[in-house]
Amino acid sequence: MRQAALELLNKTMDEQLLRSEHPEGFPALPPIPAGRYTDPGFAALENERLWTGAWLLAGIESELPSPGSYRLFQHLDRSVILSRAKDGQIRAFHNACRHRGSPLLLEPAGRAMRFICPYHAWGYDLEGELKSVPSQHDFPCLEKAGNGLVAVRCESHRGFIFINFDDDAPPLTDFLGEFVALTEGYPLERLVVKDRFLVEMECNWKIAYHNFLEIYHVNTVHPRTLAPHLDSSSFVIALYEGGHMRFGTRKKGGDSLFETPPVRPDDIASVFLENTIALPTFPNTFFSLDPVGFNLQCFWPMGPDRSVMEVRQLGWECDSEADKAYWTGMRAATEHILSEDLCLFSSIQQSLRNGTIETILAGYQERALYWFEEEIDRRIGPDLIPEDLRVQPRLAQFTAPRSA
Structure with a gap:
């Protein structure tokens, strides 16, 4: 203090x-x-x-010890993936496939090096980019680059992970005061x-x-x-x-x-x-x-x-x-x-x-x-x-x- x-x-x-x-x-x-x-x-x-519009405590960094470690935030009628990527950065994404909205992860915590939709097997990497689409020829106008997972604003302070559903919110440290x-x-x-x-x-x-x-x-x-x-x-x-x-x-x-x-x-x-x-x-x-x-x-x-x-x-x-x-x-x-x-x-x-x-x-x-x-x-x-x-x-x- x-x-x-x-x-x-x-x-x-x-x-x-x-x-x-x-x-x-x-x-x-x-x-x-x-x-x-x-x-x-x-x-x-x-x-x-x-x-x-508020910064919400969503997780603790020690719960995501290695690349692929994830935990779900499941409150406020939302499901958000908190995941540590290969570069060590913790990112947050809405737990919803860009195809038809199915949740990608069903277990509240675990480890996944890719997010594979259990409905139609669309696959995303840890950075949220769409990487695989079965029968992709049936989607002639699909651009993978524009259909990655929807990111959620995510910042950490001394091991505590916060998310914010407002992309224009002030930085976390300003909010914490x-x-x-x-x-x-x-x-x-x-x-x-x-x-x-x-x-x-x-x-x-x-x-x-x-x-x-x-x-x-x-x-x-x-x-x-x-x-x-x-x-x-x-x-x-x-x-x-x-x-x-x-x-x-x-x-x-x-x-x-x-x-x-x-x-x-x-x-x-x-x-x-x-x-x-x-x-x-x-x-x-x-x-x-x-x-x-x-x-x-x-x-x-x-x-x-x-x-x-x-x-x-x-x-x-x-x-x-x-x-x-x-x-x-x-x-x-x-x-x-x-x-x-x-x-x-x-x-x-x-x-x-x-x-x-x-x-x-x-x-x-x-x-x-x-x-x-x-x-x-x-x-x-x-x-x-x-x-x-x-x-x-x-x-x-x-x-x-x-x-x-």
Whole structure:
């Protein structure tokens, strides 16, 4: 973490520990309309204006170790191939044959030195170029050069692969903003995926994401699992341009919330040993940088009132039996902690759907979720959102400066 960001963290944490009143000059946040989580029209606006223009975390480079390694991104009613080519570059293509749209790859991950359509056997190389067409004489006007796979914008940052469905979007590093400075001192590029799983939820994706944008609920919902390890009274938030955020919470003893694994880097900066640093990264990703590794969570819509949480458990390179046992235990611990939250989500969605609750409220320590909702409106365009579903912008003046 760069010095300016570290000084801001420590300063605000010291102030927070002394705070006993609502901060002077900070506004009461207006109610957030419930229809944002139930209305099909709002979900359609998100699909059209939010998901198609944001950089989306799609994979981890270590999962594509050699030429031909591939993994499918399968969210948002799309299927995208992430593949490492012979030159080592990772590329992304829509998983659709240019002949009649059949998916080229049916397995979610594997290795393929060519993409051969299982329908009519059209073949493409790892650069997406069309190379073979059975009975090509039956297609007299076909130009192979103009019928390669449809590429998807793809860029990586320190081992994390992002895609964007807008070819004109700004570069990934511009989009990530302060994330670049906040992760200095944490060896992101050395992380590997120990486990991954999906959790389907009977709620809008934003309701699930909200849960991770505040610590207000931890003492109530997680009294024996998380609360004993976190000094909740020290919790601080920094809001950044682009809808991104940084959370910081001091730990109660030890440099991790969890048991130390068999292998752990010794060059992690002290800020990540002394504090839990979480980085909600717009639009739908949550990093929590613990020295033993962490759960990387992405939240994807499956409709206005259904969603899925994609969980990757990231740790350090090691293939020992002790390490495998450690991560088996971490999977069980993670599922238990998540279950403490998940049991509430469907009932929250029900209350919003049936009109029992017409708005939701956010306090000062929940301002991150309000900032997140503000950014959604900025991405969609406020004029395109029905007036009764908009959030009123309040927090731009409270954003933190970028580190030099």
